[in-house]
Amino acid sequence: MLDLETWSNSGIPLLRAPREFVAELHQRHLPQPGTTVVAVLDAQHHVTASASFAARAHILDGWHHRNAILTQLRQVTPHDLRLASPTRTAVLLRCREGSADWTEQDGAWMWALRDASALHGLRCGSYIALTPTGWQSLGDGRRGRNPHSGSWADGPVHTVTEFAPRAAREPAPERPWRPAAITSIDTVRRAATS
Numbered sequence: 001m002l003d004l005e006t007w008s009n010s011g012i013p014l015l016r017a018p019r020e021f022v023a024e025l026h027q028r029h030l031p032q033p034g035t036t037v038v039a040v041l042d043a044q045h046h047v048t049a050s051a052s053f054a055a056r057a058h059i060l061d062g063w064h065h066r067n068a069i070l071t072q073l074r075q076v077t078p079h080d081l082r083l084a085s086p087t088r089t090a091v092l093l094r095c096r097e098g099s100a101d102w103t104e105q106d107g108a109w110m111w112a113l114r115d116a117s118a119l120h121g122l123r124c125g126s127y128i129a130l131t132p133t134g135w136q137s138l139g140d141g142r143r144g145r146n147p148h149s150g151s152w153a154d155g156p157v158h159t160v161t162e163f164a165p166r167a168a169r170e171p172a173p174e175r176p177w178r179p180a181a182i183t184s185i186d187t188v189r190r191a192a193t194s
Helices: 002-007 018-029 060-076 103-121 185-193
Strands: 035-041 045-053 087-097 123-131 136-138
Touching: 002 103, 018 035, 018 045, 018 123, 018 136, 035 060, 045 060, 060 087, 060 103, 087 103, 103 123, 136 185
Parallel strands: 087 123
Antiparallel strands: 035 045, 035 087, 123 136
8 A cells, every 4th residue: 555645756647638638538438436447648648548447345455456457457458568668657547435535445556556557567657536526636636526426427328228119119111911922842843853
């Protein structure tokens, strides 16, 4: 686990446009409380890969979180371990309930992000908490009201229930039923022998 002071003093690169970054990740993943989103940024701070996953609530084990982050990174982007220095950055957005202030759970996730980034050949980037009051980049104090942990409910819903009910649809034109013509077995036998 890392405390907020250690995190703040560890030289984490700042996001160039945190408000736009959080909005983009939120639009891509619509995270609900309990969802974690890991994103990989290129040298120009554009998102090149991202994944969202649910973690078990109330786990304070940074090792567990690190393994979960590594699993997601391995699925969405190749490692950069052969490079002399990292060019891409891993950023974590954690959607949770409660206060926007730092918690021990955040400390475990911060340690996990730092370790998983090093093991995948990436720089460790910002840790963002998405709470009922909005988002906050912990350690540098930048924040905003939207999106927040309940914003996922405002997003578009892509389900079958969006289609109009069957009764509201236009009925298909009626066609009279006619039985198909039946060929006699003698005709088939004659065709087969000729």
